[in-house]
Amino acid sequence: MDDRYLEPFIGYRLRADVFAANGTHLLSAGTRLERGHVRLLQVNQVVLRSKDVTAFSAEQEVSIKEAVSDIRHVFQSAVSGRKLPVDYVHDRILPKVLEMASRHAQLIDLLHLLQGKDEYTYKHTFAVGIISSIIGRWLGVRGQDLIRLTMAASVHDIGKSGIPSEVLLKPGRLTEAEFDLMKRHTRQGYELLLASGLDERTALVALQHHEREDGTGYPKGLQADQIHFFSKIVAVADVFHAMTSNRVYKSAMPFYDVLSLMWEGKLGAFHSHILHVFIKQIMELHIGKSVVLNDGVPGKIIYVSSSAPLKPLVNRQGEIVDLSREQQITIREWL
Numbered sequence: 163m164d165d166r167y168l169e170p171f172i173g174y175r176l177r178a179d180v181f182a183a184n185g186t187h188l189l190s191a192g193t194r195l196e197r198g199h200v201r202l203l204q205v206n207q208v209v210l211r212s213k214d215v216t217a218f219s220a221e222q223e224v225s226i227k228e229a230v231s232d233i234r235h236v237f238q239s240a241v242s243g244r245k246l247p248v249d250y251v252h253d254r255i256l257p258k259v260l261e262m263a264s265r266h267a268q269l270i271d272l273l274h275l276l277q278g279k280d281e282y283t284y285k286h287t288f289a290v291g292i293i294s295s296i297i298g299r300w301l302g303v304r305g306q307d308l309i310r311l312t313m314a315a316s317v318h319d320i321g322k323s324g325i326p327s328e329v330l331l332k333p334g335r336l337t338e339a340e341f342d343l344m345k346r347h348t349r350q351g352y353e354l355l356l357a358s359g360l361d362e363r364t365a366l367v368a369l370q371h372h373e374r375e376d377g378t379g380y381p382k383g384l385q386a387d388q389i390h391f392f393s394k395i396v397a398v399a400d401v402f403h404a405m406t407s408n409r410v411y412k413s414a415m416p417f418y419d420v421l422s423l424m425w426e427g428k429l430g431a432f433h434s435h436i437l438h439v440f441i442k443q444i445m446e447l448h449i450g451k452s453v454v455l456n457d458g459v460p461g462k463i464i465y466v467s468s469s470a471p472l473k474p475l476v477n478r479q480g481e482i483v484d485l486s487r488e489q490q491i492t493i494r495e496w497l
């Protein structure tokens with residue numbers, strides 16, 4: 163392994179204690195990695211992965227947990243009162259989503275924190291709010307529009323508050339009848355948001371986030387221009403987070419595999435410009451990160467092109483490899 167592969171981890175905090183192969187305790191959970199720590203890990207040939215570290219402080223992790231619990235409160239209030247506690251969402255949840263969205267460089271790290279299958283619906287809601295807000299900014303959405311998009315994304319699945327938990331949390335595949343019931347969360351969310359005094363544009367995201375460009379989505383089978391721009395953004399964020407998370411019925415997939423499936427159109431027809439910007443930007447966040455290629459040789463991402471964002475240039479131990487040209491070389495693992 164390249165001696166420098168651990169360098170990108172400097173400044174990150176360890177999530178758990180680290181041990182050498184012989185069982186010796188090397189570093190404690192919570193340690194913020196400095197050069198000396200990295201050297202210690204290298205000497206002991208410890209392999210770190212991005213999921214082993216976090217860019218967030220302990221306080222920030224607490225605030226993320228609080229946001230998830232605030233969202234649980236919103237869902238429960240929606241069930242009992244049949245209305246969204248709008249002020250609560252505005253005052254407690256929206257600022258946290260916007261704050262997290264401003265840390266977009268740590269997006270993948272944040273996804274690790276919001277991945278667990280317990281409380282999935284609430285974590286997912288928080289993550290989709292954050293990711294949609296980030297995509298919005300990447301697309302040039304600003305000011306009040308960005309706040310509106312973030313608000314809409316943060317309540318996009320509120321209609322699930324009315325779906326029975328046997329269906330919502332069913333570990334296996336849904337029957338057709340159950341899936342029909344699940345699909346109702348779009349209309350129910352729309353109605354609930356309008357009844358709570360939110361504007362049509364916000365409510366439309368709840369209604370349309372499962373619509374697809376080619377008319378294969380639900381509930382109405384709308385196509386392209388019939389779908390609001392904000393709904394198209396939330397559609398991308400929704401599928402990306404769902405696929406990269408552990409859910410009751412499916413394990414998480416690595417982010418790169420999900421991006422590849424989305425790029426190939428295998429996860430539905432998304433708005434091509436939104437998808438392209440999303441993939442390119444996510445890949446650019448990985449410049450400088452270490453990977454292992456399919457020949458087992460480690461490398462570092464050095465450039466992401468616009469035409470083939472999922473096939474970056476990789477520095478393979480001093481040799482520059484263009485994955486868009488060398489089709490037989492692929493990325494096997496992200497460290």
Ligand SMILES: [Fe+2]
Pocket residue numbers: 318319347371372
């Ligand atoms: Fe949904």
